[in-house]
Amino acid sequence: MFTSASSQVDRRLNSLEKHLQQENPVLLQVVQTFRELDQVAYRMGVISRDDSFATRVSWWPLISILGTFSSGKSTFINTFIGQKLQRTGNQAVDDKFTVICYSKEEKVRTLPGLALDADPRFPFYQISQQIESVVQGEGKRIDAYLQLKTCLTEKLRGKILIDSPGFDADAQRTSTLRITDHIMSISDLVLVFFDARHPEPGAMKDTLDHLVKNTINRADSNKFLFILNQMDCTVREDNLEDVTAAWQRSLAQSGLTAGRFYQIYNLEAALPIDDDTMRTRYENKRQEDMDEIDERIRRVEVERAYRIIGVLEHTAKQLMHQVAPKTNELLKRWRKNTLLLDFALLVTLVGLFGAIASAGVPVGTWLDLQTWVERPVWVQLLVGILAAASLSVIVFLHFLLRKFTATLLIKKIPNELVDTDLREYVENAFLRNTRPMRPLLNVQPAGWGRLAKMKIEKVLKNSDMYVQNLNDQFTNPSGRDDAPNPTIQLDVA
Structure with a gap:
């Protein structure tokens, strides 16, 4: 089983390396460095042998479209790719996540x-x-959650687009939210759509809380674009700025003070604007924001490489500065609690011996060697069996107490660590160190030592080198025409 799982991961990484060998040599090296980081994580127990940090990353440029029902997501996708691929309408027309490639x-x-x-x-x-x-x-109903659509259009070459079902806060299923969070984490660009025809954003509070609050403290929060669609609905009252300001206030109430809304609408389905000045103002604003969105979409092929290297660096730092210290902290608490319970057990046993002595059977007589030798063999044998049984019970209780204290600490981890991945890594490493055959008094977590630190430092050093190799494709700080060409070419076509 172990060999099979390990071989499966190797096959996946080998397939990925074969693809990247021609498509992007820089990322090919990153895969190899991920393998080195995996070895450290395996020894620490952070991930299993049938897993890899490299397989937790999307290696293709990924753009996701999230938002509320009837916010124009599907219409935007159809306009972007130049085909009527997705069904559109005022009601919920698709209840699945659609991956388009x-x-x-x-x-x-x-x-x-x-x-x-x-x-x-x-x-x-x-x-x-x-x-x-x-x-x-x-999990058996995966077809109820996902579908894959293929399309012949140059706009999708080298990219993956994900269209989400409408975000209905009143009918959210836990599994759907899990997929949504997964998409938000792995995407290079996240377009979050809201419907300007509903000018009361307070009614969307639950949606805003999930789609906005989860982005505030992210290191990659700049990849989220908030799009106020169907802005042509404000033409009759000429209150484009007022509607936008209302949504801005809702963002602020959800905790996001630095974000802004892109203001767009579909020209083909737009309300007629008779006033030439007003039509020009609306169309210019729409075109300005659409150009900026298109530019961000175009850049994902470059940003993808930086994102993956960023994940490599972040994971390495996470192991060194968060997983190892937190695991060590938990182990200290675990050892302390276990030893206290062991002491309580010992005190209880001493009390039992005292009770025996008070019953008229002096403990000292059992320890008198001469008296012991004079006893019948069957008595010696019986006492030996009872002593072995007592020792076995003590050992059993000790390991039971170990497991009990470990379980209590694991239940507290979710309250101490908000980050889902970090919580998983710490839980796995902690369980690795509390296994029955693992000595209680080990001074440091399993797999963590000078050699592991050296390997992670090497990974971080390589990460910096990969970023420099990418920078060489797009920058020339010296401004010299005779500057040396970079040795590694990044294909962004």
Whole structure:
């Protein structure tokens, strides 16, 4: 089983390396460095041998479209790719996450969720297992959550686009939220759509809380673009600025003070604007924001490489500065609690011996060697069996107490660590160190020492080098025409 799981990860990484060998040599080296980081994590127990940090990253440029029902997500996608691929309407027309990718065939194909769950090239590989861990039985219904559509258009070449079902806060399922959070984490760009035809953003409080509050403290919060769609609805009252300001206040109430709304609408379905001056003002504003959105979409192919290197660096720092120290802290508390309970157990046993002595059977007689030798053999044998049984009970109780204190501490981890990945890593490492065969008084976590620190420092050093290699493709600080060409070419076409 161990070999099979390990071989499966190797096959996935080998397939990825084969693809990147021609597509992006810089990222090929990053995969190899991920392998080195995996080795440290395996020894620490942070991830299992059938897992890899590299497989938790989307290696293709990924753009996700999130938002409320009837906010114009599907219309925007159809306009972007130049085809009527997604159904549109005022009501909820699709209740699945749709992954849209490039195809050489002119015919549009719709494939079931299994096509994504079973293919390691897509960012939803084995997502059914995550869904199953959240809601038992739902993992088998992966086709009810996901579908794959293929489309022949140059706009999708080298990219993956994800259209989400409408975000209905009153009918949210836990598994759907898990997929939404997963998408938000792995995407290079997240377009969050809101419907300007509903000028009371307070009614969308739950939606704003989930889509906005979760982005505030993220290191990559700049990848979220908040789009106020169907702004042509403000023409009759000519209150474009007022509607936008209302949504801005809602963002601020959700904690996001630095964000802004892009203001767009569909020209083909727009309300007629008779006033030439007003029409020009609206169209200019729309075009200005659409150009900026298109520019951000175009940049994801470059940002993708920086994102992946950023994940590598972040994970390495996370192991060194958060996982190892937090695991060590938990182990100290675990050892202290276990030893206190062991002491209480010892005191209890001493009390039992005292009770025996007070009953007229002096303990000293059992320890008198001469008296012991004079006793019948069957008595010696019986006492020996009872002593061995007592010792076994003591050992059993000790390991039971170890497990009990470890379980109590694990239950407290979610309250101490908000980050889901960090919590998972710490829990796994802590469990690795509290296994029955692991000595109680070890001074440091398993797999963590000078050699592990050296390997992580090497990973961080390589990360800086990869960023420099990427920078060489786009910058020339010296301004010299004879500056040396970079040795590694980044393909962003």
